[in-house]
Amino acid sequence: MTRAVLVSSSTAPAVTEIDVPDPGEGEALVDVAFSSVNYKDGLALAGDPGVARLDPLVPGIDVVGTVSALGPGVHDVRIGDRVVLNGAGAGETRHGGWAAHAVVPSASLVVLPEAIPEDFAAAIGTAGFTAALSVLALARFVEPSDGPVLVTGSSGGVGSVAIPLLAARGYRVTASTGRPANADALRMLGATDVVDRATLSERGKPMQKATWAGAVDSVGGATLANLLASTKWGGAVTACGLAQDVALPTTVLPFILRGVSLLGINSVDAPASLRRRAWALLAEELDPALLARVTRTVGLAEAIEIGPEVVAGRVHGRTIVDLSY
Ligand SMILES: NC(=O)c1ccc[n+]([C@@H]2O[C@H](COP(=O)([O-])OP(=O)(O)OC[C@H]3O[C@@H](n4cnc5c(N)ncnc54)[C@H](OP(=O)(O)O)[C@@H]3O)[C@@H](O)[C@H]2O)c1
Numbered sequence: 001m002t003r004a005v006l007v008s009s010s011t012a013p014a015v016t017e018i019d020v021p022d023p024g025e026g027e028a029l030v031d032v033a034f035s036s037v038n039y040k041d042g043l044a045l046a047g048d049p050g051v052a053r054l055d056p057l058v059p060g061i062d063v064v065g066t067v068s069a070l071g072p073g074v075h076d077v078r079i080g081d082r083v084v085l086n087g088a089g090a091g092e093t094r095h096g097g098w099a100a101h102a103v104v105p106s107a108s109l110v111v112l113p114e115a116i117p118e119d120f121a122a123a124i125g126t127a128g129f130t131a132a133l134s135v136l137a138l139a140r141f142v143e144p145s146d147g148p149v150l151v152t153g154s155s156g157g158v159g160s161v162a163i164p165l166l167a168a169r170g171y172r173v174t175a176s177t178g179r180p181a182n183a184d185a186l187r188m189l190g191a192t193d194v195v196d197r198a199t200l201s202e203r204g205k206p207m208q209k210a211t212w213a214g215a216v217d218s219v220g221g222a223t224l225a226n227l228l229a230s231t232k233w234g235g236a237v238t239a240c241g242l243a244q245d246v247a248l249p250t251t252v253l254p255f256i257l258r259g260v261s262l263l264g265i266n267s268v269d270a271p272a273s274l275r276r277r278a279w280a281l282l283a284e285e286l287d288p289a290l291l292a293r294v295t296r297t298v299g300l301a302e303a304i305e306i307g308p309e310v311v312a313g314r315v316h317g318r319t320i321v322d323l324s325y
Pocket residue numbers: 038039040126127130152153154155156157158159176177178179197201218219223239240241242243244245265266267268310311312313314315317
Protein backbone atom coordinates (compact mmCIF):
# COMPACT_ATOMS: atom_id res chain seq x y z
CA MET A 1 0.00 0.00 0.00
CA THR A 2 1.05 3.62 -0.49
CA ARG A 3 0.00 6.93 1.12
CA ALA A 4 -2.07 9.19 -1.07
CA VAL A 5 -4.70 11.92 -1.11
CA LEU A 6 -7.96 10.75 -2.68
CA VAL A 7 -10.64 13.09 -4.03
CA SER A 8 -14.05 11.58 -4.69
CA SER A 9 -17.59 12.75 -5.42
CA SER A 10 -18.86 11.04 -2.25
CA THR A 11 -16.32 12.03 0.45
CA ALA A 12 -14.16 15.04 1.36
CA PRO A 13 -10.51 14.87 0.17
CA ALA A 14 -8.43 12.89 2.68
CA VAL A 15 -5.06 11.23 3.18
CA THR A 16 -5.51 7.48 2.83
CA GLU A 17 -3.78 4.27 1.67
CA ILE A 18 -4.11 2.95 -1.88
CA ASP A 19 -2.59 -0.04 -3.69
CA VAL A 20 0.81 0.52 -5.32
CA PRO A 21 -0.08 0.59 -9.02
CA ASP A 22 1.63 -1.57 -11.68
CA PRO A 23 3.01 0.18 -14.77
CA GLY A 24 1.35 -0.91 -18.02
CA GLU A 25 2.51 -0.59 -21.64
CA GLY A 26 4.54 2.62 -22.07
CA GLU A 27 4.30 3.52 -18.39
CA ALA A 28 6.80 3.98 -15.55
CA LEU A 29 6.35 3.62 -11.80
CA VAL A 30 7.85 6.61 -9.97
CA ASP A 31 8.73 6.64 -6.26
CA VAL A 32 7.47 10.15 -5.65
CA ALA A 33 9.66 12.46 -3.56
CA PHE A 34 7.78 15.71 -4.18
CA SER A 35 4.73 17.14 -5.89
CA SER A 36 3.32 20.65 -5.65
CA VAL A 37 0.08 22.60 -5.23
CA ASN A 38 -1.01 24.22 -8.50
CA TYR A 39 -4.14 26.20 -9.33
CA LYS A 40 -5.45 23.10 -11.13
CA ASP A 41 -4.84 20.93 -8.06
CA GLY A 42 -7.02 23.34 -6.09
CA LEU A 43 -9.75 22.87 -8.70
CA ALA A 44 -9.36 19.07 -8.51
CA LEU A 45 -9.72 19.17 -4.71
CA ALA A 46 -12.97 21.10 -5.18
CA GLY A 47 -14.18 18.32 -7.52
CA ASP A 48 -14.20 20.61 -10.57
CA PRO A 49 -15.46 18.27 -13.32
CA GLY A 50 -13.25 20.00 -15.90
CA VAL A 51 -10.15 18.84 -13.98
CA ALA A 52 -11.12 15.81 -11.87
CA ARG A 53 -12.04 13.45 -14.70
CA LEU A 54 -11.53 10.29 -12.60
CA ASP A 55 -13.61 9.40 -9.54
CA PRO A 56 -11.89 8.80 -7.16
CA LEU A 57 -8.74 10.69 -8.16
CA VAL A 58 -5.28 11.24 -6.69
CA PRO A 59 -4.58 14.95 -7.44
CA GLY A 60 -1.13 16.32 -8.24
CA ILE A 61 -0.29 17.49 -11.78
CA ASP A 62 3.42 17.41 -10.87
CA VAL A 63 5.41 14.26 -10.13
CA VAL A 64 9.08 14.38 -9.10
CA GLY A 65 10.98 11.29 -8.01
CA THR A 66 12.89 8.19 -9.09
CA VAL A 67 11.83 5.57 -11.62
CA SER A 68 11.47 2.23 -9.81
CA ALA A 69 9.74 -0.03 -12.36
CA LEU A 70 8.97 0.00 -16.07
CA GLY A 71 6.08 -1.39 -18.08
CA PRO A 72 6.61 -3.10 -21.44
CA GLY A 73 7.84 -1.00 -24.37
CA VAL A 74 9.47 1.81 -22.35
CA HIS A 75 12.65 3.20 -23.93
CA ASP A 76 12.58 6.84 -22.72
CA VAL A 77 13.80 6.30 -19.14
CA ARG A 78 15.63 3.74 -17.02
CA ILE A 79 15.16 2.44 -13.49
CA GLY A 80 16.98 4.80 -11.11
CA ASP A 81 16.53 7.92 -13.28
CA ARG A 82 15.53 11.09 -11.40
CA VAL A 83 12.54 12.39 -13.33
CA VAL A 84 9.91 15.10 -13.48
CA LEU A 85 6.44 14.92 -15.01
CA ASN A 86 4.25 17.99 -15.55
CA GLY A 87 0.67 17.47 -16.64
CA ALA A 88 0.20 14.76 -19.27
CA GLY A 89 -3.09 13.89 -17.57
CA ALA A 90 -1.62 13.38 -14.07
CA GLY A 91 -4.08 14.58 -11.44
CA GLU A 92 -6.80 14.92 -14.10
CA THR A 93 -7.46 11.84 -16.24
CA ARG A 94 -5.13 9.58 -14.23
CA HIS A 95 -3.80 9.48 -10.67
CA GLY A 96 -1.23 12.21 -9.98
CA GLY A 97 1.65 13.04 -7.70
CA TRP A 98 -0.04 13.41 -4.32
CA ALA A 99 0.90 9.79 -3.58
CA ALA A 100 4.14 8.07 -2.61
CA HIS A 101 3.99 6.07 -5.85
CA ALA A 102 2.64 7.14 -9.24
CA VAL A 103 2.34 5.39 -12.58
CA VAL A 104 2.88 7.87 -15.41
CA PRO A 105 3.29 7.83 -19.22
CA SER A 106 7.05 7.46 -19.73
CA ALA A 107 7.09 9.50 -22.96
CA SER A 108 6.21 12.65 -21.01
CA LEU A 109 8.93 12.20 -18.37
CA VAL A 110 11.96 14.46 -18.42
CA VAL A 111 15.14 13.13 -16.85
CA LEU A 112 16.15 15.88 -14.44
CA PRO A 113 19.21 17.88 -15.44
CA GLU A 114 21.94 17.23 -12.85
CA ALA A 115 21.86 20.87 -11.71
CA ILE A 116 18.28 20.51 -10.50
CA PRO A 117 17.62 18.92 -7.08
CA GLU A 118 14.24 17.22 -6.68
CA ASP A 119 12.78 19.81 -4.32
CA PHE A 120 13.77 22.61 -6.72
CA ALA A 121 12.09 20.69 -9.58
CA ALA A 122 8.89 20.53 -7.54
CA ALA A 123 9.15 24.22 -6.66
CA ILE A 124 9.31 24.90 -10.39
CA GLY A 125 6.50 22.45 -11.10
CA THR A 126 3.87 22.93 -13.79
CA ALA A 127 3.68 26.64 -12.99
CA GLY A 128 7.41 27.17 -13.61
CA PHE A 129 7.44 24.79 -16.58
CA THR A 130 4.60 26.87 -18.08
CA ALA A 131 6.54 30.06 -17.38
CA ALA A 132 9.50 28.56 -19.28
CA LEU A 133 7.23 27.60 -22.20
CA SER A 134 5.88 31.16 -22.19
CA VAL A 135 9.37 32.70 -22.22
CA LEU A 136 10.51 30.38 -25.03
CA ALA A 137 7.43 31.39 -27.06
CA LEU A 138 7.81 35.12 -26.34
CA ALA A 139 11.50 35.07 -27.25
CA ARG A 140 10.60 34.02 -30.80
CA PHE A 141 9.02 37.47 -31.27
CA VAL A 142 10.47 39.86 -28.69
CA GLU A 143 14.09 40.82 -27.95
CA PRO A 144 15.11 42.49 -24.68
CA SER A 145 16.02 45.62 -26.66
CA ASP A 146 12.45 45.92 -28.03
CA GLY A 147 11.17 47.45 -24.79
CA PRO A 148 9.53 46.52 -21.47
CA VAL A 149 7.55 43.32 -21.01
CA LEU A 150 4.67 42.87 -18.59
CA VAL A 151 3.98 39.82 -16.41
CA THR A 152 0.47 39.43 -14.98
CA GLY A 153 -0.52 37.29 -11.98
CA SER A 154 2.94 38.10 -10.67
CA SER A 155 2.50 36.73 -7.17
CA GLY A 156 1.29 33.41 -8.56
CA GLY A 157 3.27 30.36 -9.58
CA VAL A 158 3.61 31.17 -13.30
CA GLY A 159 4.38 34.83 -12.65
CA SER A 160 6.92 34.10 -9.90
CA VAL A 161 9.03 32.07 -12.31
CA ALA A 162 8.40 34.12 -15.47
CA ILE A 163 9.81 37.27 -13.81
CA PRO A 164 13.29 35.87 -12.96
CA LEU A 165 13.52 33.95 -16.25
CA LEU A 166 12.80 37.11 -18.26
CA ALA A 167 15.08 39.26 -16.10
CA ALA A 168 17.93 36.73 -16.47
CA ARG A 169 17.60 37.08 -20.27
CA GLY A 170 17.92 40.85 -20.04
CA TYR A 171 14.27 41.87 -20.44
CA ARG A 172 13.04 44.86 -18.47
CA VAL A 173 10.11 43.37 -16.54
CA THR A 174 7.06 45.15 -15.16
CA ALA A 175 5.08 43.01 -12.70
CA SER A 176 1.32 43.43 -12.39
CA THR A 177 -0.17 42.39 -9.06
CA GLY A 178 -3.27 42.83 -6.95
CA ARG A 179 -1.13 42.58 -3.82
CA PRO A 180 0.95 45.76 -3.40
CA ALA A 181 2.48 44.27 -0.24
CA ASN A 182 4.37 41.86 -2.53
CA ALA A 183 6.06 44.64 -4.51
CA ASP A 184 9.45 44.27 -2.81
CA ALA A 185 9.41 40.51 -3.27
CA LEU A 186 8.58 40.96 -6.96
CA ARG A 187 11.49 43.40 -7.34
CA MET A 188 13.76 40.87 -5.67
CA LEU A 189 12.68 38.30 -8.28
CA GLY A 190 13.83 40.71 -11.00
CA ALA A 191 10.94 43.11 -11.73
CA THR A 192 12.07 46.68 -12.30
CA ASP A 193 8.57 48.13 -12.00
CA VAL A 194 5.37 47.00 -10.28
CA VAL A 195 1.84 48.06 -11.32
CA ASP A 196 -1.52 47.57 -9.67
CA ARG A 197 -3.49 44.96 -11.61
CA ALA A 198 -6.61 47.13 -11.22
CA THR A 199 -5.13 49.42 -13.89
CA LEU A 200 -5.47 46.55 -16.37
CA SER A 201 -8.50 44.59 -15.23
CA GLU A 202 -11.40 46.75 -16.50
CA ARG A 203 -12.52 46.56 -20.11
CA GLY A 204 -10.66 49.30 -22.04
CA LYS A 205 -10.49 50.76 -25.55
CA PRO A 206 -9.78 48.33 -28.42
CA MET A 207 -6.52 50.21 -29.19
CA GLN A 208 -4.43 51.84 -26.46
CA LYS A 209 -1.05 53.55 -26.17
CA ALA A 210 1.66 51.19 -27.50
CA THR A 211 3.51 50.44 -24.27
CA TRP A 212 4.70 46.83 -24.04
CA ALA A 213 7.07 44.95 -26.33
CA GLY A 214 5.42 41.80 -25.03
CA ALA A 215 3.70 40.17 -22.10
CA VAL A 216 3.36 36.87 -20.24
CA ASP A 217 -0.26 36.58 -19.17
CA SER A 218 -1.82 34.00 -16.88
CA VAL A 219 -5.08 35.74 -16.03
CA GLY A 220 -7.02 36.17 -19.31
CA GLY A 221 -10.21 38.25 -19.41
CA ALA A 222 -10.20 42.03 -19.83
CA THR A 223 -6.56 42.09 -18.67
CA LEU A 224 -5.44 40.04 -21.65
CA ALA A 225 -7.57 42.19 -23.98
CA ASN A 226 -5.93 45.35 -22.58
CA LEU A 227 -2.47 43.83 -23.02
CA LEU A 228 -3.16 43.07 -26.66
CA ALA A 229 -4.47 46.63 -27.12
CA SER A 230 -1.33 48.18 -25.58
CA THR A 231 1.34 45.99 -27.22
CA LYS A 232 3.74 47.69 -29.63
CA TRP A 233 3.95 46.91 -33.34
CA GLY A 234 5.14 43.33 -33.95
CA GLY A 235 5.03 42.42 -30.26
CA ALA A 236 3.53 39.30 -28.71
CA VAL A 237 1.51 38.21 -25.69
CA THR A 238 1.50 34.67 -24.31
CA ALA A 239 -1.73 33.34 -22.80
CA CYS A 240 -1.74 30.35 -20.47
CA GLY A 241 -4.40 31.00 -17.85
CA LEU A 242 -7.74 32.31 -16.74
CA ALA A 243 -7.24 33.47 -13.14
CA GLN A 244 -9.36 36.55 -13.94
CA ASP A 245 -11.71 35.22 -16.62
CA VAL A 246 -12.03 32.62 -19.35
CA ALA A 247 -13.56 35.25 -21.68
CA LEU A 248 -11.39 37.33 -24.02
CA PRO A 249 -13.27 40.55 -24.88
CA THR A 250 -10.96 41.77 -27.64
CA THR A 251 -11.22 42.95 -31.26
CA VAL A 252 -9.07 42.09 -34.26
CA LEU A 253 -7.54 45.59 -34.25
CA PRO A 254 -4.29 44.82 -32.36
CA PHE A 255 -3.65 41.97 -34.82
CA ILE A 256 -4.40 43.86 -38.03
CA LEU A 257 -3.16 47.35 -37.06
CA ARG A 258 -0.03 46.47 -35.07
CA GLY A 259 0.77 42.90 -36.14
CA VAL A 260 0.52 41.75 -32.53
CA SER A 261 0.69 37.98 -31.97
CA LEU A 262 -1.27 36.07 -29.35
CA LEU A 263 0.68 32.94 -28.37
CA GLY A 264 -1.21 30.08 -26.74
CA ILE A 265 0.62 28.05 -24.11
CA ASN A 266 -0.37 24.48 -23.22
CA SER A 267 1.82 22.59 -20.77
CA VAL A 268 -0.32 19.47 -20.39
CA ASP A 269 0.24 18.02 -23.84
CA ALA A 270 3.63 19.58 -24.64
CA PRO A 271 5.71 17.21 -26.81
CA ALA A 272 8.79 15.55 -25.29
CA SER A 273 11.31 17.71 -27.20
CA LEU A 274 9.69 20.94 -25.98
CA ARG A 275 9.55 19.59 -22.41
CA ARG A 276 13.30 18.94 -22.51
CA ARG A 277 14.00 22.43 -23.93
CA ALA A 278 11.94 24.11 -21.23
CA TRP A 279 13.66 22.13 -18.45
CA ALA A 280 17.10 22.87 -19.94
CA LEU A 281 16.19 26.57 -19.83
CA LEU A 282 15.08 26.29 -16.21
CA ALA A 283 18.30 24.46 -15.28
CA GLU A 284 20.47 27.09 -16.95
CA GLU A 285 18.70 30.35 -16.22
CA LEU A 286 16.62 30.08 -13.02
CA ASP A 287 18.42 30.91 -9.79
CA PRO A 288 17.26 28.38 -7.13
CA ALA A 289 17.87 30.91 -4.35
CA LEU A 290 15.38 33.34 -5.93
CA LEU A 291 12.62 30.75 -6.20
CA ALA A 292 13.36 29.51 -2.66
CA ARG A 293 12.35 32.94 -1.36
CA VAL A 294 8.77 32.37 -2.53
CA THR A 295 8.48 28.62 -1.90
CA ARG A 296 7.21 26.73 1.11
CA THR A 297 6.98 23.00 1.84
CA VAL A 298 3.99 21.09 3.21
CA GLY A 299 2.88 17.48 3.73
CA LEU A 300 -0.13 15.80 2.13
CA ALA A 301 -2.61 16.81 4.85
CA GLU A 302 -1.65 20.49 4.64
CA ALA A 303 -1.74 20.39 0.84
CA ILE A 304 -5.47 19.64 1.05
CA GLU A 305 -5.95 22.85 3.04
CA ILE A 306 -3.82 25.00 0.72
CA GLY A 307 -5.54 24.03 -2.56
CA PRO A 308 -8.55 26.35 -2.04
CA GLU A 309 -6.19 29.16 -0.96
CA VAL A 310 -4.33 28.89 -4.28
CA VAL A 311 -7.58 29.04 -6.25
CA ALA A 312 -8.64 32.09 -4.22
CA GLY A 313 -5.36 33.81 -5.20
CA ARG A 314 -4.20 34.09 -1.58
CA VAL A 315 -0.96 32.08 -1.89
CA HIS A 316 2.24 33.84 -2.89
CA GLY A 317 4.67 31.83 -5.01
CA ARG A 318 4.97 28.07 -4.93
CA THR A 319 4.02 25.31 -2.49
CA ILE A 320 5.93 22.00 -2.56
CA VAL A 321 4.34 18.78 -1.30
CA ASP A 322 6.93 16.56 0.45
CA LEU A 323 5.80 12.93 0.28
CA SER A 324 8.05 11.94 3.22
CA TYR A 325 5.81 13.85 5.68
N1 LIG B 1 -1.99 26.52 -20.02
C1 LIG B 1 -1.31 25.77 -19.16
O1 LIG B 1 -0.72 24.76 -19.52
C2 LIG B 1 -1.25 26.22 -17.73
C3 LIG B 1 -0.25 25.74 -16.89
C4 LIG B 1 -0.17 26.27 -15.58
C5 LIG B 1 -1.12 27.18 -15.15
N2 LIG B 1 -2.12 27.55 -16.00
C6 LIG B 1 -3.12 28.52 -15.59
O2 LIG B 1 -2.46 29.76 -15.38
C7 LIG B 1 -3.12 30.47 -14.34
C8 LIG B 1 -2.08 30.84 -13.28
O3 LIG B 1 -1.55 29.64 -12.71
P1 LIG B 1 -0.68 29.76 -11.39
O4 LIG B 1 -0.22 28.40 -11.06
O5 LIG B 1 0.29 30.85 -11.53
O6 LIG B 1 -1.85 30.19 -10.37
P2 LIG B 1 -1.72 31.00 -9.00
O7 LIG B 1 -0.49 30.62 -8.30
O8 LIG B 1 -3.03 30.87 -8.34
O9 LIG B 1 -1.53 32.53 -9.50
C9 LIG B 1 -2.50 33.25 -10.18
C10 LIG B 1 -2.28 34.72 -9.89
O10 LIG B 1 -3.19 35.48 -10.69
C11 LIG B 1 -3.54 36.67 -10.01
N3 LIG B 1 -4.99 36.73 -9.94
C12 LIG B 1 -5.83 35.97 -9.18
N4 LIG B 1 -7.11 36.32 -9.39
C13 LIG B 1 -7.09 37.34 -10.28
C14 LIG B 1 -8.09 38.16 -10.88
N5 LIG B 1 -9.38 38.00 -10.58
N6 LIG B 1 -7.71 39.11 -11.75
C15 LIG B 1 -6.40 39.30 -12.06
N7 LIG B 1 -5.40 38.57 -11.52
C16 LIG B 1 -5.74 37.59 -10.65
C17 LIG B 1 -2.91 36.59 -8.62
O11 LIG B 1 -1.67 37.31 -8.66
P3 LIG B 1 -1.53 38.78 -8.00
O12 LIG B 1 -2.11 38.68 -6.61
O13 LIG B 1 -0.08 39.09 -8.02
O14 LIG B 1 -2.35 39.73 -8.87
C18 LIG B 1 -2.60 35.13 -8.46
O15 LIG B 1 -1.52 34.92 -7.59
C19 LIG B 1 -4.26 29.58 -13.85
O16 LIG B 1 -5.44 29.95 -14.53
C20 LIG B 1 -3.81 28.20 -14.27
O17 LIG B 1 -4.88 27.30 -14.45
C21 LIG B 1 -2.20 27.08 -17.26
